[in-house]
Amino acid sequence: MSSRDVVLARVRRALADVPRGEGPSDPPVPRDYHRVHGSRTTAQSVELLAENLAEYRAIVHRSDAEGLPGLIHRLLAERGARTVVVPPGLDASWLDPAWRDPSSESGSDVTLVEDHASSTPYELDAVDSVLTGCAVAIAETGTLVLDAGPDQGRRRITLVPDHHICVVRVPDQVVGSVPEALPRLAPERPLTWISGPSATSDIELDRVEGVHGPRTLEVILLAGSREAG
Template sequence: MSSRDVVLGRVRRALAEAPRGQRAGGPGDPPVVRDYHRVHGSRTPAQRVDLLAENLADYRAIVHRSDPGGLPALIHRLLAERGARTVLAPPGLEAAWLAASADSGVTLVEDRATDTPRELDAVDSVVTGCAVAVAETGTLVLDAGPDQGRRRITLVPDHHLCVVRVPDQVVDSVPEALGRLAPERPQTWISGPSATSDIELDRVEGVHGPRTLEVILLTGAEPGRSMPRSG
């Protein structure tokens, strides 16, 4: 008998001995009570976006605001400030967003399944959209949609620039966010740049993801709109 069999056997015995009410989800078990608050307080859409911006900044993300007309120039400026010469963009990201950068000589890198971690690590920046953002926790959620790409493209490169359409993509709470997400899709929940701290509470960023997270809150964009990039 393997160690795996031993562990699973112990789990089965523990579940068999537990009172029925503690084994929610089995045949004949009572439904799980979900009477917790779904939202803490009441907010207008503008207040919800402001809370998201505040909590993103609290997690050391860099927050910017833009409208559709100013977005390409803003993205170009932010990439130029980092000296980014190679930028990875998912195929569903709007072509116009990176047009100014491409015209200035920035190389746009495709999201390819064959890319190795070493190749992704060589990319200067990645630009994506998002699926939903949670105001109360300052969290961005990506679900591998056309404008977000594979999970790993936002976990390996050192700089992630994420565009959030506001207020359409912003919800108050985690329960509300879960209601918008398909559970079968791969999800990445991001609260600030990747970081950890040791026993002395010395913070280190860029441990298992981007060292720098920049978020653009985009107002006035058509909800859910994305177009394949040309070329």
């Protein structure tokens, strides 16, 4: 008996009690698991998110709308970033006015790089930082989910540059658990789930960061902000 025969025989045995003509979506799937775990206020969920983000070695900052452009400018300056890629739908109020208007008398020490479909990984690798929003943030797991929305851009721009600044609108975009996050996400969109900076460990458990994504993740919890639309 060949390996093919063995596999097909196992498939037939597994399907022996399935009625003929039944499709994959026909049997009802119970969804009786807990969507909410415990009892937390909105403020407590935000604090849990911040705690778990830090546990995964993300750097957490807090700001209001007025202070956001200055904070972003400072974070880029501290890294010596001269170029930053931004999605086309990023809220313009997040950016320093001098960046939006290179002719400004105050001048600009940062060059904005637009997210173009033609941009190659090689070109993006030369960019110092990337600035995005997010789709949802999950408190219990310290996870940011990006769905390639207008303020997040294509997945490529958040995987290649070495430094990612992600702005989370608080409390609108914060949920407690993964089951609470899923209804907010469209499964056909390119979802990127981020729990801290990119990292892996070798056989001796030595942690190495920046292997398949940004080495540094900075998260800004933007208070008092409502989602557009």
